[in-house]
Amino acid sequence: MKRADDLKSEVLDLAAAACEQHLAEEDAARLEELVSNNEDLRQLYKLYIEVHAAAERYLPRLVDESEITEKDGHLENEWGRLALQKMISNRSTRQRMPWFATSLAVLLLVGGAWFFAAHNGWFVGDRKPLVIATLTKTAGCSWTEGGAKAIGSRLTLDETISLGAGLVEIEFGNGATVVLEGPATLTLTGDDECYLLDGKLVAKVPKRAIGFAIRIPNAKVVDLGTRFGLHVPEIGVTEVHVFEGDVELTYFDTRTDDQEAIVLHEKEAAQVDTVAFAATVSIADRNGFKFIVKDAADNVPARIQEEDGVVAFEAESFTHSSVVDSSQYVWRIDTASRNQFAEATSRHFVQLTSDDGTQMQFDEFKGEWLEYDFEITSPGTYRLWLLGAATGYGPDGRPGEIVELTELRYRSDAFTGSRAIEPIKTNFNKLIGVWQVGDGVPAGEATVPPFEVGSRHSKQIIPPGARKIFLALHDNFQWTNNVGQVSARLVWQQEKNAVPIRVDDVVVDAKGCIWFAWATDEQLGNPLDGKGPYQESTNQRPLEIEVPKYATTVSISASGIWSHLEKMETFPGAVQIKLHAIKEIGTPIESEHDLVKSQKIALSTGENFQWTPADGQGYALNAGIHRLRLYAATPAVALDKIVMQRASGADPIGPGPPLSILK
């Protein structure tokens, strides 16, 4: 086998060249070719390199075996620790601060990292594969990240459960049980605490386990002997519901580390809004938040009962889950269940309000009639107010089916400067990010590849030295006319499955601009062009977020609605409104008739809007049931409020007649 011998000697020669740093580019290619396709040659190469590597790094051990004794295990342990410590501290002389010396300080300093504080197991010897909980029940589970677990699985410290769907019950050593409903991500961070990154759970905590804590992004719930439910959506408002007993809710502003704690009592609920770092909490009677987790006792879905006896819970909102598509962040209006909206509360919904506190909410309506029935109990003249913003183009950037055009003209002189605008297609309608490394030195590449609004972005490795990330939305053309916003969650982690170092919930304004948002494809290679991630001339800065120290990866998920101009030209935008009286008391009804016939309203971008009949006097309405029909002529219209109000009223949100929404 002369040929084989030739190849072997060729590989050895190339390996020698590699060891002596003499490997030319074509040599490397040849070596790669040889070893990739032949196992013998690969083994040979590896062994050669292993010998070389052993010699260059461990020669003292090889030539004087007595130096390192195998007999004294203790000594060797110490040696190993020292070696490790030395190695880690060496990092400081190279580029970083000593990891172990600063870790505590960093944990205290870095906002969002406070949930680590209960840990003391950072050092070798303290950290063991400690089993802290058991998976006791499963039902209809689909697992993500290959983390399938069976009933009876031992769950260890820092283990993360990534549940795609279904329910699991986890029993902690102290007797606390958690029922988790997927999609959810839960990390076991201690024998009496866990971290819920997203998902829903119900916790039952016996007296002996009082103090059991569940950490959630930017907040923490400590049990005071109770049963409670949590819902942490991937984006949006976290909800805490107390079914029995009390819990303490601690929340804080990640920028200032200011903490606040409140105690929630039985049948109370709280919403924790963590957007833009600062947690704000609103508390209500549990019935005040219908759009939420419902306790197992109230609602045990039959399908779950049949399987493994898991006690389940279900979010009430998901009983009409076809309405909610949180991944797209679009709430489609389901007229069949519109009565549900009368009581729903969520900041993502715009509202139909009345002075008796009932709220009716909706968001986008897309080329379909929306109908709202309401009852007028006291006849009179009413005004209809529409408050909100509407735009000509939807999140897909395309105009909808136009019923009738009302022209809005955007002119290019809104833009400062005279640079020719070169539309690009690549990153259109996407969230894009760019790292800033060091003091104003750009990373040189957009290391957060663009992703579409409404999608989840996989883990990104943070480039070394990155201090900030800039986020902006990318339209095709000119961001200054953009409307809307996108909520994004950035989960900063050190390694896979670790509890996040920090979670940032942020809102990216559509007007933010990264310089390359309108650069040509070629320029994307160096988007910053040495000038920083935005152009001063635009005055539209992208969102700027500090990179937490020691974070090595970041995952970004985002969803939201925004609109933008596709072309700098005339485009239509309109809302068509009809007000019908379908049943007026004392009036025989032959058919629906329009009080207002198909009025088309021009809505300006980003402006609140009020609408009254042409005479400005309002509508004379009898007592009875009336139907308000709204039609968005353009694909995305968002209204903040619809208010029916007596014409005598002055303040559109002030007192008016009772407005009850019929089932």
Next chain:
Amino acid sequence: MTDNRDYRHEGSNEPDCGRLWVQAEPRIYGFIRSLVPQRVDAEEVLQETASVVWQKFGDFEGGTSFLAWSLQIARYKVLHFRRKQGREALVFGDQFFDAIATESLEESTRLADMHDALAACLAKLSKSDREMFVRRYQTDVTTKTLAKQLDRPATTIYSALHRIRTALVECVRHRLTVEETA
């Protein structure tokens, strides 16, 4: 409520990170070195690996292979390094990485210690070869510098070292084969 939970931290016979690391480190370094052509880079990757191993030791399950676990981390760190490097700077391509990394991970259960074998083989070298080899690696001088020190042509030194390494490779391979089939 079952109470057969496993609180292994109560006992102290659990292997500790430092001890395990010391045993595994040469193999890990060898692995990294076979994928990272520059020593200084390999050292950096090794340090980053050590840092993660140190910090994530809690995730390591006793009774499983520490080496395999650490190699996974090392593999990830090499991958990280490669991404950091950028495509242009890479000496070896993805094919190479995949082939070497995958196979090395599979081999991580190999019991025989290459170092023992290498030490034995080094002891068998002729005195002059051994001196040459030690001299080259003791201070990590370049072949060129070594040639100057020994007042010989660089090519001679280069060839000599190559011959010595090749001999060592053959010797080590032989010993490992014997040990593993024994």
